[in-house]
Amino acid sequence: MSSGSSGTSGSSGFGKADWNALGELKVSKSDLRAFNGVFQTLMEEHGELTALFLRINSSSDVSVYKDLYPAVRRELLAHEMGEMAAVYPFVAAYADLESEAVRHGKEAGELKGAIMSIDVLDYGDARWKLGFEHVFALVRSHFDEEETRFFPRAQLLIGQENSEMLEARYQEGKVVID
Numbered sequence: 001m002s003s004g005s006s007g008t009s010g011s012s013g014f015g016k017a018d019w020n021a022l023g024e025l026k027v028s029k030s031d032l033r034a035f036n037g038v039f040q041t042l043m044e045e046h047g048e049l050t051a052l053f054l055r056i057n058s059s060s061d062v063s064v065y066k067d068l069y070p071a072v073r074r075e076l077l078a079h080e081m082g083e084m085a086a087v088y089p090f091v092a093a094y095a096d097l098e099s100e101a102v103r104h105g106k107e108a109g110e111l112k113g114a115i116m117s118i119d120v121l122d123y124g125d126a127r128w129k130l131g132f133e134h135v136f137a138l139v140r141s142h143f144d145e146e147e148t149r150f151f152p153r154a155q156l157l158i159g160q161e162n163s164e165m166l167e168a169r170y171q172e173g174k175v176v177i178d
């Protein structure tokens with residue numbers, strides 16, 4: 001008799017196959033009721049950040065960039081820090097999902113690099129808006145992947161009690177960077 005799950009050492013009983021099976025799960029991005037605890041907070045923050053990104057994206061007024069972007073930048077970086085500190089490591093330990101956490105860290109690093117590349121530009125410089133559009137494209141793709149691929153399965157895997165417990169850890173892990 002073989003255990004058949006040499007890569008899984010957690011006590012939850014979930015292995016990679018189980019995680020992949022959960023991939024069938026489809027949750028509408030607009031259906032916040034489907035999420036609870038930290039996942040609901042993360043979804044709400046994605047919505048708020050996206051709305052602010054859209055306002056900047058649709059404007060050609062430098063004063064709008066100046067007014068809105070510093071807060072968007074700070075909140076986005078804090079959001080990613082909180083996810084990396086509290087959410088991904090916890091879920092990875094449950095389902096042998098180190099690769100999910102690694103992929104997330106890589107994407108967050110790419111995002112930070114794109115943000116830093118416009119930090120050195122003036123808002124009035126045409127390259128700033130182009131760089132901003134690149135940041136927004138990365139953010140959209142990253143949020144979409146989390147909302148449709150990661151959060152629904154992670155929530156199902158760890159359960160409501162843990163996702164509510166993670167909410168406090170997430171808030172502690174959010175580091176505001178100026």
Ligand SMILES: [Fe+2]
Pocket residue numbers: 080083104108142146
């Ligand atoms: Fe993220």
Ligand SMILES: [Fe+2]
Pocket residue numbers: 042046079083143146
């Ligand atoms: Fe996120």
